[in-house]
Amino acid sequence: MLRELKFLLSLWKTNLAAAMEYRLAFFSQSIGMILNDAVYFVVWIIFFDRFPSIRGWQLTDMFIVFGISASAFGLAGLLFGNAFNLGDIIVKGRLDYYLSLPRPTLLHVLASRVVPSSFGDFLYGFISYFASGQFSMGGLGRFIIAVALAMTVFLAFLVLVQSLAFWMGTGGVFTSMAINAIVTFAIYPITLFNQTAKVILFLVIPAAFMGAVPAGFVKGFSWSTLGLMLLGAAGFLTLAILVFHAGLRRYESGSAYQTEV
Amino acid sequence: MPAIQVTNLTKTFRTKRKAAGLGASIRSLFHPEYKTIEAVRGLSFEMESGELLGFIGPNGAGKSTTIKILTGILFPSGGEAKVLGFIPWKQRQKLAYHIGTVFGQRPQLWYHLPAIDTLILFGKIYEMEDRETRRRIAELAEVFEITDLLETPVRKLSLGQRMRCEVAASLLHKPKLLLLDEPSIGLDVVAKQHIRDALREMAKQENVGVLLTSHDAGDLEALCKRVIIINHGQIIYQDKVSTLKRSFLNSKLVEVRYAEQIPTGFHIEGTETLKVAKERYGVKLRFDPRITPVEKVMVALSAAGTLVDITVSDPPLEEVIAAIYKKGASPSPLLERGTG
Amino acid sequence: MKKYLAVFKINLLNSLTYPAELVTRSAMILLFMWIFFQLWRITFTAAGSDIINSLSLRDTMWYLLLAETLELGRPRLARVISEQVKDGSIAYLLNKPYNFLLYQLSSGLGESLPRMGMLFVLGGAQVWAMAGPPPDLVNWPIALVALAGAWLLHFCVNALIGLSAFAVEEVAPFEWIYQKLVFILGGMLIPLDFYPVWLQTIAKSLPFAYMMYGPARLFVQPDPVFFTQIILGQLLWLAVLGGLLVLVFSRGMKRLAINGG
Numbered sequence: 038m039l040r041e042l043k044f045l046l047s048l049w050k051t052n053l054a055a056a057m058e059y060r061l062a063f064f065s066q067s068i069g070m071i072l073n074d075a076v077y078f079v080v081w082i083i084f085f086d087r088f089p090s091i092r093g094w095q096l097t098d099m100f101i102v103f104g105i106s107a108s109a110f111g112l113a114g115l116l117f118g119n120a121f122n123l124g125d126i127i128v129k130g131r132l133d134y135y136l137s138l139p140r141p142t143l144l145h146v147l148a149s150r151v152v153p154s155s156f157g158d159f160l161y162g163f164i165s166y167f168a169s170g171q172f173s174m175g176g177l178g179r180f181i182i183a184v185a186l187a188m189t190v191f192l193a194f195l196v197l198v199q200s201l202a203f204w205m206g207t208g209g210v211f212t213s214m215a216i217n218a219i220v221t222f223a224i225y226p227i228t229l230f231n232q233t234a235k236v237i238l239f240l241v242i243p244a245a246f247m248g249a250v251p252a253g254f255v256k257g258f259s260w261s262t263l264g265l266m267l268l269g270a271a272g273f274l275t276l277a278i279l280v281f282h283a284g285l286r287r288y289e290s291g292s293a294y295q296t297e298v
Numbered sequence: 299m300p301a302i303q304v305t306n307l308t309k310t311f312r313t314k315r316k317a318a319g320l321g322a323s324i325r326s327l328f329h330p331e332y333k334t335i336e337a338v339r340g341l342s343f344e345m346e347s348g349e350l351l352g353f354i355g356p357n358g359a360g361k362s363t364t365i366k367i368l369t370g371i372l373f374p375s376g377g378e379a380k381v382l383g384f385i386p387w388k389q390r391q392k393l394a395y396h397i398g399t400v401f402g403q404r405p406q407l408w409y410h411l412p413a414i415d416t417l418i419l420f421g422k423i424y425e426m427e428d429r430e431t432r433r434r435i436a437e438l439a440e441v442f443e444i445t446d447l448l449e450t451p452v453r454k455l456s457l458g459q460r461m462r463c464e465v466a467a468s469l470l471h472k473p474k475l476l477l478l479d480e481p482s483i484g485l486d487v488v489a490k491q492h493i494r495d496a497l498r499e500m501a502k503q504e505n506v507g508v509l510l511t512s513h514d515a516g517d518l519e520a521l522c523k524r525v526i527i528i529n530h531g532q533i534i535y536q537d538k539v540s541t542l543k544r545s546f547l548n549s550k551l552v553e554v555r556y557a558e559q560i561p562t563g564f565h566i567e568g569t570e571t572l573k574v575a576k577e578r579y580g581v582k583l584r585f586d587p588r589i590t591p592v593e594k595v596m597v598a599l600s601a602a603g604t605l606v607d608i609t610v611s612d613p614p615l616e617e618v619i620a621a622i623y624k625k626g627a628s629p630s631p632l633l634e635r636g637t638g
Numbered sequence: 639m640k641k642y643l644a645v646f647k648i649n650l651l652n653s654l655t656y657p658a659e660l661v662t663r664s665a666m667i668l669l670f671m672w673i674f675f676q677l678w679r680i681t682f683t684a685a686g687s688d689i690i691n692s693l694s695l696r697d698t699m700w701y702l703l704l705a706e707t708l709e710l711g712r713p714r715l716a717r718v719i720s721e722q723v724k725d726g727s728i729a730y731l732l733n734k735p736y737n738f739l740l741y742q743l744s745s746g747l748g749e750s751l752p753r754m755g756m757l758f759v760l761g762g763a764q765v766w767a768m769a770g771p772p773p774d775l776v777n778w779p780i781a782l783v784a785l786a787g788a789w790l791l792h793f794c795v796n797a798l799i800g801l802s803a804f805a806v807e808e809v810a811p812f813e814w815i816y817q818k819l820v821f822i823l824g825g826m827l828i829p830l831d832f833y834p835v836w837l838q839t840i841a842k843s844l845p846f847a848y849m850m851y852g853p854a855r856l857f858v859q860p861d862p863v864f865f866t867q868i869i870l871g872q873l874l875w876l877a878v879l880g881g882l883l884v885l886v887f888s889r890g891m892k893r894l895a896i897n898g899g
Contacts, residue, residue, distance in 0.1 A: 040425065043422065044422055044423065047418075047419055047422040048419065048422075051408065051411070051415055051416075051418075051419045054411055054415055055408055055410045055411050055415075058410045058411065058451065059410065061807060061808075062807055062808050065807070065808050065811060066808055066810060066811060068811070069808070069810065069811020069812075069814060069815065070811070070814070072811070072814075072815055073811070073814035073815055073818055076815060076818035076819065076821075076822065077818045077821065079822050080821055080822050080827050080828065083822070083828060083832075083833060083834075083837070084827075084828055086834070087828075087832055087833075087834075088681050088684065088685065090684070091677070091680055091681065091684065092680060092684070131404070133366070133371050133401070133404065134401075134404055134406060136369075136370070136371045136390065137369050137370075137371060137394060137397075137399045138394055138423055139391050139392075139394035139395045139423065139424065140391075140423055154810070154811075210658075210659050210662045210663065211658075211662050214662050214663070214665060214666050217666060217669075218666075218669055221669070221670070221673060222673070225673055225676075225677065226677075228680075229673070229676040229677055229680055230676060234676075289370075289371060289372055289373050289387060290372075290373060291309065291311050291363075291372050291373075292311065292312055292313070
């Protein structure tokens with residue numbers, strides 16, 4: 038466990054060095070992303086100005102949920118950037134490189150890239166929380182925990198969805214649709230959805246774990262909420278690892294969907 | 299103990315036929331058509347530790363598939379294999395500590411960073427001590443002559459320079475076996491030479507076994523002591539490189555230049571005139587030394603005029619190998635002589 | 639003229655050849671329409687009225703459908719063109735005996751027509767089931783004209799962003815911000831009618847409203863005066879943006895010729 042942590046740290050260091058080779062792009066993309074997120078949020082400000090409450094959900098809740106989703110999304114891109122193009126890596130046979138090295142494949146693949154704009158998302162999340170009007174130091178601590186757990190669920194979902202590439206050769210468009218789905222569901226007020234829909238948001242597209250549940254935790258500590266978040270993170274992570282390795286076995290049998298022989 | 303032991307290895311792929319078009323896509327959903335490819339068919343061979351072995355064959359012969367199985371990336375449909383005592387597909391991670399790989403078309407070095415950053419990362423990947431990593435990098439840099447290149451971003455290096463760094467990187471952790479898949483693709487003659495020399499030196503110094511797949515017969519000649527020729531997933535020839543050339547030597551090429559012009563109708567008995575130079579001072583001919591003795595040809599040539607220049611050469615190894623490919627899997631007196 | 643038709647056709651066929659992509663995108667519109675419906679259904683109920691700013695729930699849904707069809711269906715020309723500029727492949731396209739801009743226009747059209755068609759049909763079926771039948775057939779041709787104008791405006795802006803790759807390293811941030819500006823000032827997520835009046839005035843003096851709001855609104859409530867306003871606005875902005883595009887393009891070409899690409 039410790040070995041892998043040391044390895045991850047040096048991998049992240051190498052990533053950082055690579056990103057700094059293109060400092061300008063890194064920062065301009067990050068700033069661009071902050072602006073992007075902020076401008077998008079304006080729509081919600083306009084909305085809540087006109088319609089102050091959606092079954093109890095208000096603008097201040099929006100700030101928090103947005104913040105968590107943005108920071109979780111950004112953190113995933115910073116630490117495990119290849120989660121966004123895992124499907125592509127699988128289909129192009131580029132897993133071979135990681136397979137021939139003596140480190141756990143999934144971890145190695147995921148952590149080998151930084152998405153430059155992610156830093157913007159990560160920062161923006163904190164900005165959004167500060168601006169929410171519910172900021173407190175305790176809340177900040179809870180925010181950080183919430184972001185870490187939300188990121189875990191998000192990552193697990195990405196790995197799950199893209200592991201389908203082992204069987205179906207699904208590529209970029211499918212992945213971006215899945216990302217769109219989970220992020221959109223995460224930021225729309227959960228009060229919009231009925232029971233059936235909520236089940237989907239917990240068990241299928243775990244947007245609830247990326248938005249509403251962590252937001253509740255930030256607003257006020259509760260053991261049950263924390264427990265729920267941990268359960269969601271652990272559950273989805275386990276599932277993702279299992280499915281990925283099942284797919285990997287298929288890859289190693291040579292019968293996976295590959296565009297190159 | 300041999301470094302590699304392969305017994306009756308087979309690998310069959312079953313891939314879905316994917317056709318373009320709306321109709322075809324829908325049809326393939328309900329009635330998928332499969333294509334069966336027998337990439338490797340009953341391969342058996344051994345490689346001693348520290349040996350330099352070449353694997354040569356045309357595209358689709360099964361070379362890359364075999365290498366993937368040996369590195370544990372792919373598991374076989376049948377047969378057995380042991381690499382450094384490990385079963386590759388079952389003990390892949392353990393094996394990984396002891397082998398190095400270079401895939402010609404899949405770079406390992408991080409593109410935007412100087413090579414040294416990847417090397418340091420590799421040190422961590424293979425759990426080497428920092429001091430040891432640094433020492434090793436300096437050592438490799440000297441052999442591969444890349445000391446000045448280490449701090450340059452890889453994307454700024456020429457292909458030859460990059461490949462030297464790639465091969466050096468694959469040796470960082472002192473593997474006992476190095477597997478190279480088409481390492482010299484795209485390299486110019488000088489670059490190839492450079493890498494071959496460095497590899498030979500490393501192999502000698504550290505007793506690293508080298509298994510090399512290539513299209514390029516020059517790689518074989520320069521690097522390998524023994525060669526396995528593979529086609530259609532089977533071994534069709536294996537022997538020492540020197541024997542290979544001698545066994546298949548059925549023609550020699552001779553080029554001569556005379557002080558006087560050559561008369562028309564110039565012909566030496568037992569040889570085939572290939573070309574007469576435009577000004578008619580030179581001629582190129584070919585003969586089979588098994589049928590027409592070399593001495594006879596030389597005597598006839600020097601009797602025909604005042605020799606100014608002469609070149610005698612063997613057919614290039616490519617020709618030899620191409621001839622072997624054509625012979626294919628069917629046994630022949632030639633092949634029987636070859637398995638030694 | 640014929641060559642552009644050929645380019646158009648080949649892109650059209652290409653779109654149809656990989657149905658997986660079409661289907662995936664269409665799934666996105668189903669997702670968004672569903673979420674929007676939840677949002678607006680509840681909002682209308684909470685507002686306690688069937689009509690808000692002269693739009694009914696049904697109107698709002700069909701408005702959003704047209705907006706989303708355009709948004710999801712339009713070609714991502716900014717990315718395509720910027721990549722061509724950056725990797726130099728633009729040189730190949732410029733050597734050909736056709737106008738680069740017209741080429742991009744016809745290929746973009748060929749790509750996006752089937753996509754928009756599919757999006758509209760699938761999304762429309764869903765909206766019909768959820769919110770009620772589409773607007774009268776009379777409205778459709780009117781909306782279609784405005785839609786064409788809007789598509790052209792999007793084309794001009796996207797091409798401009800793509801060509802900015804001559805001057806800037808990263809065009810992605812521009813792309814994102816442009817999209818978000820269309821969201822807000824084009825009334826993509828909320829009909830402009832729901833905005834505070836001062837914001838509506840600003841929005842209507844900018845091109846974005848003519849790229850999104852115009853056709854969508856005409857679709858649900860056509861009005862000859864409004865139609866004229868929109869068409870005139872579109873023509874005006876087409877002249878401005880189109881002119882700018884041609885200018886930037888010829889400037890860029892000169893620079894390319896001087897620098898050798």
